[in-house]
Amino acid sequence: MISNLTTGERRGALLILLVMTLVGLFFAAAGRGDPIAVHGALIMVAAIALAFPIMARLYDPEPPAERFDTYYDDPSKVGIILTFVWAAFAMFVGDWVAWLLVEPTWTTSGAWSSFGRIRPVHTTGVIFGFGGNGLIATSFYVMQRTSRVRLPDQLSPWFVLIGYNLFCVLAVTGYMLGITQSKEYAEPEWYADLWLVIVWVVYFILYMRTLARREEPHIYVANWYYMAFILVVAMLHIVNNLAVPVSFLSAKSFSLFSGVQDALTEWWYGHNAVAFFLTAGFLGMMYYYLPIRAGRPIFSYRMSIISFWGITFMYMWVGSHHLHHTALPQWVQTLGMTFSLVLIVPSWASAANALLTLNGAWHKVRDDATLRFMMIAAVFYGLTTFEGSFMAIRSVNALSHYTDWTVGHVHAGALGWVAMITFGALYASIPWLWKRERMYSPALVEVHFWLALSGTAIYVFALWNAGIIQGLMWRTYTENGNLAYTFLDSVVAMRPYYIARAIGGLLFLLGALAGCLNLYLTIRYAAPATDTASLKPLRDELNDAATLPAE
Amino acid sequence: MFKLHYRLERRAIGMTLGIIAAASIGGFVEIAPLFTIHQTVEAAPDMRVYTPLELAGRNIYIREGCYACHSQMIRTLRDEVERYGHYSLAVESKYDHPMLWGSKRTGPDIARLGGKYSDEWHVRHLLNPRDVVPVSIMPAYGWLMENDLRTDDLSDQLTAQRVVGVPYTPDMIRNAADDAYGQANPDSSRAKGVKTRYGEETNIRSFAGAPGRLTEMDALVAYLQILGHLTDAASRDTVAKDLE
Numbered sequence A: 001m002i003s004n005l006t007t008g009e010r011r012g013a014l015l016i017l018l019v020m021t022l023v024g025l026f027f028a029a030a031g032r033g034d035p036i037a038v039h040g041a042l043i044m045v046a047a048i049a050l051a052f053p054i055m056a057r058l059y060d061p062e063p064p065a066e067r068f069d070t071y072y073d074d075p076s077k078v079g080i081i082l083t084f085v086w087a088a089f090a091m092f093v094g095d096w097v098a099w100l101l102v103e104p105t106w107t108t109s110g111a112w113s114s115f116g117r118i119r120p121v122h123t124t125g126v127i128f129g130f131g132g133n134g135l136i137a138t139s140f141y142v143m144q145r146t147s148r149v150r151l152p153d154q155l156s157p158w159f160v161l162i163g164y165n166l167f168c169v170l171a172v173t174g175y176m177l178g179i180t181q182s183k184e185y186a187e188p189e190w191y192a193d194l195w196l197v198i199v200w201v202v203y204f205i206l207y208m209r210t211l212a213r214r215e216e217p218h219i220y221v222a223n224w225y226y227m228a229f230i231l232v233v234a235m236l237h238i239v240n241n242l243a244v245p246v247s248f249l250s251a252k253s254f255s256l257f258s259g260v261q262d263a264l265t266e267w268w269y270g271h272n273a274v275a276f277f278l279t280a281g282f283l284g285m286m287y288y289y290l291p292i293r294a295g296r297p298i299f300s301y302r303m304s305i306i307s308f309w310g311i312t313f314m315y316m317w318v319g320s321h322h323l324h325h326t327a328l329p330q331w332v333q334t335l336g337m338t339f340s341l342v343l344i345v346p347s348w349a350s351a352a353n354a355l356l357t358l359n360g361a362w363h364k365v366r367d368d369a370t371l372r373f374m375m376i377a378a379v380f381y382g383l384t385t386f387e388g389s390f391m392a393i394r395s396v397n398a399l400s401h402y403t404d405w406t407v408g409h410v411h412a413g414a415l416g417w418v419a420m421i422t423f424g425a426l427y428a429s430i431p432w433l434w435k436r437e438r439m440y441s442p443a444l445v446e447v448h449f450w451l452a453l454s455g456t457a458i459y460v461f462a463l464w465n466a467g468i469i470q471g472l473m474w475r476t477y478t479e480n481g482n483l484a485y486t487f488l489d490s491v492v493a494m495r496p497y498y499i500a501r502a503i504g505g506l507l508f509l510l511g512a513l514a515g516c517l518n519l520y521l522t523i524r525y526a527a528p529a530t531d532t533a534s535l536k537p538l539r540d541e542l543n544d545a546a547t548l549p550a551e
Numbered sequence B: 001m002f003k004l005h006y007r008l009e010r011r012a013i014g015m016t017l018g019i020i021a022a023a024s025i026g027g028f029v030e031i032a033p034l035f036t037i038h039q040t041v042e043a044a045p046d047m048r049v050y051t052p053l054e055l056a057g058r059n060i061y062i063r064e065g066c067y068a069c070h071s072q073m074i075r076t077l078r079d080e081v082e083r084y085g086h087y088s089l090a091v092e093s094k095y096d097h098p099m100l101w102g103s104k105r106t107g108p109d110i111a112r113l114g115g116k117y118s119d120e121w122h123v124r125h126l127l128n129p130r131d132v133v134p135v136s137i138m139p140a141y142g143w144l145m146e147n148d149l150r151t152d153d154l155s156d157q158l159t160a161q162r163v164v165g166v167p168y169t170p171d172m173i174r175n176a177a178d179d180a181y182g183q184a185n186p187d188s189s190r191a192k193g194v195k196t197r198y199g200e201e202t203n204i205r206s207f208a209g210a211p212g213r214l215t216e217m218d219a220l221v222a223y224l225q226i227l228g229h230l231t232d233a234a235s236r237d238t239v240a241k242d243l244e
């Protein structure tokens, strides 16, 4: 892999790593006594560890010029492996957290493993580690194919991928060390946030440079979504994370906003993290992989346009539905609710577009678990967006808010939509990228599919019940007009559902582990592809048929 | 319209600008007014800031992720007001950078927890919740009693708080570490300044019951005991009755 880099790129990489080593060293030495020193040391060690293999090959010959005839896929390959690693790690932590709500003593006595510290390890690990790596790996893949051009250079994709993973590692190790801003889905502290901004700018520039060199007049739909994902996440991240550090050698910072303004900023961010990270990015994935795998062009180009702009415009209004009946001014709550209801239109346009694309390919859905992953993802996308609009209604939200119903809703989307579309896309890409005939074991993909589907169903049903019971217990009155239940009664009532959820989660985790095994076997042992067409990817006919605009 | 789009999607810059424009409007319309409309936050001239010890306790609350299970936002619903007290007012979290309203109630709301239990109860509960509430699923926090509270950065913390708008005075900033120690050690000479700086009502006592030491437990319990008591705006508020 390293010998595929040009000598200039190898030197550039070393220079970046040198700067990082020095920055790490500075924080490690000057920040002694503060947790930031641990992160300084971590950055330094990581940079040095990466520098060694590069130095060993610094004087290797230049890579052959034929490379310009092919796509540059090494970062996508590594990204896919990282996606599986994060899936296994973060879903394991998710299930651990789930069991802790059943049996709070199933942990160590160390502070690092207490519920409040590892819960964000789970959420960050799945959203940013698993989801983010999946998005980056597939976006490199998709942007090259749909633009019919190789990435403009070989260094910046590595910078994006490795830099992003460094961010994720800083985030999750930080929580265990007690470094957190407490803002949901924006927990990492100021220095990690700044680092992500740098990585993200490089990512966006890379995307624009690739598009600028494209051989296709049109930018394919999938890229609109990936672009919206990159751009809007940058906006959200910067505004929500504005904070003043206690000092430049302290990990701690205080948010610029307070109270009600902070709450709305946080949920403007939080909900749009769902919209632009967990929705737009994965819609990009869906718009590329689903038509290709089904071998059919996307059902309606116009529906994609309506859906895309609808989602981009409307999502940004709905964050306040997380703050119904709170101290937030009522007009903002009402605006949030109204837009949440209208949002069902563009959301369902995309879900329907996906399912209608499968018309005429249903026999493939039946036989091919990879395509079935994508199909079920589209179904769950439709279900979850419907449920979300429903829960945004003030009176419904009065019941559902603060309860496990929300967590059930989140996981209908997270497991049913995000994870399923990702696994589908990865199972499609892996044989293409490693030039294999197919995944080593299609049966194992099948097993993964059924574990994932049954795990999701158990998880979601358990928490629907849990949440509604909880909400009702909190508001039930006796005939004399007293509250019928204590809070503790509701805690006790949750136990069976928490057990069911943890079992559902375990099934889902086992599925992901089956995926890891299959990935390993495919890379290691699967038969190489005989079809040479896939070896000349710059002219990929399958790709042509499916991704050209329909009119 | 679709023709127009057919042209737009040939331009990466055009798409970029379109996305930025479409995505900016919503947030701008909703968030910007909150900073200017003064009705957003009620006036509460009596409101005091957190003492350094309480602020340190709040940081521990954040560090341990208590917010993942506890909300601090009582909604304007009858059952919530009867269970937890007057619904939360915007002003009550005016000095909360960041706010800790929370989104999940695995445990109860604690916006008005202050004074509900004794310090000893809190200490026992935090050391092992099941000692006092046998069916509890809350984690145990044994290390809070073992760890001495870090105070060397408290002055910097107050300075940073001042930068984001919390009215700490230079006097408070200078004495932050001493005030933290004094608030939990009423017999020490450092206890005297606390009331002059933070008001007569400030709790000054050995929260964790380990005099001569200043532990993380002292800080966290001091914070829990002030929840809902930085201002009495809520008890003065008479509109509490007209709920839906």
Ligand code: HEM
Pocket: A091, A092, A094, A095, A096, A097, A098, A099, A119, A122, A123, A126, A127, A131, A406, A407, A410, A411, A414, A415, A418, A419, A502, A504, A505, A506, A508, A509, B068, B103, B104, B106
């Ligand atoms: C093995 C599968 C999984 C298990 C067992 C699991 C379990 C959990 C648990 C126990 C919680 C804490 C709930 C609480 O505090 O009551 C949680 C929260 C969360 N999980 Fe998962 N999870 C899994 C997969 C995922 C995936 C794949 C994603 C996203 C891609 C995800 C996203 C989230 C989010 C966003 C939250 C926060 C929910 C909220 O605050 O309302 N999870 N998960």
